[in-house]
Amino acid sequence: MNIVVAMKQVPDLQQVRIKNREPVIEGVPFTLGIIDKNALEAGVQLKEAAGSNLIVVSAGNEEVEETIKEALAAGADEAYLVLDDKLDGMESSLTASLLAATIQKIDDVGLVLFGEGSGDNYSGQVGSRVAEILGLPQVGYVSKIELDGTVARITRSLEDCEELLEVQLPVVVTVMGGINEPRIPSVSQILKAGRKPKEILDLDDLDIEIAEDKKISTLSNLAPETDRKRVAVKSVTELITVLQAEGFVGR
Amino acid sequence: MAGILIYSEKSKLALELLTAARLIAKGTGLNIKILCINSDKQAEEMVAQGAETYHIKEQNLNLADTAAVASALQQAAGKLDASIVILSSNRRGKELSGRLAQKLDAGCLSDVTSLQVKDGKVQCARNALGGATIATQQIETDMQVIALAPRSFEPAGLQDSGSLKEMAIEIESSLIKVLESRSKAGDAADIEAADILVVVGQGMEQGDMVLAESIARALGGEIACSKPVATDKKWLPEDRIVGLSGKKCKPQLAIILGISGQVQFNVGIRDANTIIAINNDENAYILQMADYAMVADLKEVLPELNKALGY
Numbered sequence A: 001m002n003i004v005v006a007m008k009q010v011p012d013l014q015q016v017r018i019k020n021r022e023p024v025i026e027g028v029p030f031t032l033g034i035i036d037k038n039a040l041e042a043g044v045q046l047k048e049a050a051g052s053n054l055i056v057v058s059a060g061n062e063e064v065e066e067t068i069k070e071a072l073a074a075g076a077d078e079a080y081l082v083l084d085d086k087l088d089g090m091e092s093s094l095t096a097s098l099l100a101a102t103i104q105k106i107d108d109v110g111l112v113l114f115g116e117g118s119g120d121n122y123s124g125q126v127g128s129r130v131a132e133i134l135g136l137p138q139v140g141y142v143s144k145i146e147l148d149g150t151v152a153r154i155t156r157s158l159e160d161c162e163e164l165l166e167v168q169l170p171v172v173v174t175v176m177g178g179i180n181e182p183r184i185p186s187v188s189q190i191l192k193a194g195r196k197p198k199e200i201l202d203l204d205d206l207d208i209e210i211a212e213d214k215k216i217s218t219l220s221n222l223a224p225e226t227d228r229k230r231v232a233v234k235s236v237t238e239l240i241t242v243l244q245a246e247g248f249v250g251r
Numbered sequence B: 001m002a003g004i005l006i007y008s009e010k011s012k013l014a015l016e017l018l019t020a021a022r023l024i025a026k027g028t029g030l031n032i033k034i035l036c037i038n039s040d041k042q043a044e045e046m047v048a049q050g051a052e053t054y055h056i057k058e059q060n061l062n063l064a065d066t067a068a069v070a071s072a073l074q075q076a077a078g079k080l081d082a083s084i085v086i087l088s089s090n091r092r093g094k095e096l097s098g099r100l101a102q103k104l105d106a107g108c109l110s111d112v113t114s115l116q117v118k119d120g121k122v123q124c125a126r127n128a129l130g131g132a133t134i135a136t137q138q139i140e141t142d143m144q145v146i147a148l149a150p151r152s153f154e155p156a157g158l159q160d161s162g163s164l165k166e167m168a169i170e171i172e173s174s175l176i177k178v179l180e181s182r183s184k185a186g187d188a189a190d191i192e193a194a195d196i197l198v199v200v201g202q203g204m205e206q207g208d209m210v211l212a213e214s215i216a217r218a219l220g221g222e223i224a225c226s227k228p229v230a231t232d233k234k235w236l237p238e239d240r241i242v243g244l245s246g247k248k249c250k251p252q253l254a255i256i257l258g259i260s261g262q263v264q265f266n267v268g269i270r271d272a273n274t275i276i277a278i279n280n281d282e283n284a285y286i287l288q289m290a291d292y293a294m295v296a297d298l299k300e301v302l303p304e305l306n307k308a309l310g311y
């Protein structure tokens, strides 16, 4: 059985600076989404338990080929990548059709793993859209997965309750951030990652047109205005004085 | 006439959607229909709020099966001629929104925190880049799916003219079986309602949590935390998390202890009136977004502060 995990390359958000309320993305290095690493780790653990094959899929600009090495080093066996610089900033519906078409090229898929949200967009749409295109059942916000033959027992964690579900394979699962501690690959794993098989696809291979009309348009994208006093406080005594002056103690 | 269809499995959230839908209705002239699934109680409540309510009663429709619920909504949207579907962006709602949007070939925006209607278009605001920015976006397709972040709108007030109809739909057999459902032990605190929050992060030591709690109590506030404190360290329950995947809080005062200030955290606290931050790293970003910034070691500050507040 093949386990597929979808991972997105995103700009390293810790390095995005704000200038005149505009985010400066240019020159920021790419990385894999943090929660996508949780999805990968879940896949690695299941693959080790079940002896299956783990395939990472990703769609994005040409740099994905480099960025994805980390996933191959951390335990994925193969990568299927849809690469085109036109794909930068693509919307969720297009991402979903590309990923679904890619997954359809893979045989004997038992489980498709997503993160609950991508590092930059965090819209939580892509997994659900892919499940619909593939016509598969889905479980979101998953905190635990056990494979048992042709079924999976999956725990979905909602705000106020936990559901233990039994689902017929194949199934699409989106994992919660923090459900596991993603492993950090060793140097020798990183070296070997370059030799693992990669299937590079372009848009023609998938027979998917990029529609001229966008489903979503972005009118503006600005950092909120902040206006903080930024006073340095040197001691606990000064801190208490501040709390008193602001009326929070001694009211 | 085309309309707006709203649905959430939680009555309180459905009422928030109703408020937003009334805003959209005012700007577009669309009428509002509300869907309930297998809940007489919710259906009655919605009628009492003046909503045109449709109730699907199908014991075989399993809320844990997102595909099935999306199919129910797709059928309802078709029967009721809805062009905008509004859901809540709680976990179930967010999961549902993508699946439904795909079925309807619709554009979809989730985690929407505010909206306005301009020239008949619904402009939605949502956090982007992990919360570093706020994007204003609109859906260009004929069908639209919008999922609203919980608590972004007040629950709707009473209105008359409510009505109730049952709706029949077709369902397929489900591939998902619920073996068990257990409620989470939430605690009584509501960090969104608190005037004062003491927010702790990974710079805390577990042994000092009692001090942070005591400081919160002395100030009449609640304790809250960054995500890893709840999810990795499990010192506090998840409903105390502040941030992008936690709660967006607007207290009068937030005292932030041992938190670095990454965007996904900041978005949950940047609307606080006054921010005090204590961190031993002078370059920690949180100090830049504080009104009062203290560079100090919590191990030393906390006992002293606790004492100064009278404990």
Ligand SMILES: Cc1cc2nc3c(=O)[nH]c(=O)nc-3n(C[C@H](O)[C@H](O)[C@H](O)COP(=O)(O)OP(=O)(O)OC[C@H]3O[C@@H](n4cnc5c(N)ncnc54)[C@H](O)[C@@H]3O)c2cc1C
Binding pocket: A034, A035, A117, A118, A119, A122, A177, B200, B201, B202, B203, B204, B225, B226, B227, B228, B229, B241, B242, B243, B244, B245, B246, B247, B257, B258, B259, B260, B261, B262, B263, B264, B265, B268, B278, B279, B280, B281, B284, B296, B297, B298, B299
């Ligand atoms: C999609 C997504 C959603 C997320 N949602 C959230 C969310 O909702 N909420 C959230 O909080 N995070 C969220 N995160 C995680 C977030 O990116 C950060 O990892 C997290 O906020 C860091 O928590 P922290 O500041 O407590 O820990 P750290 O980043 O480890 O910071 C600890 C701080 O403590 C300071 N410190 C250490 N020792 C001391 C000492 N003795 N005295 C004083 N200071 C000390 C350090 O200098 C450091 O600044 C999300 C991440 C992703 C990818």
Ligand SMILES: Nc1ncnc2c1ncn2[C@@H]1O[C@H](COP(=O)(O)O)[C@@H](O)[C@H]1O
Binding pocket: A006, A007, A008, A009, A033, A035, A036, A039, A057, A058, A059, A060, A092, A095, A099, A113, A114, A115, A116, A117, A118, A119, A121, A122, A123, A124, A125, A126, A127
């Ligand atoms: N371009 C992409 N390539 C591969 N996987 C993706 C891509 N975009 C999103 N995903 C997956 O879909 C999940 C949800 O993304 P989003 O809907 O953007 O929040 C992510 O956590 C990834 O697992």
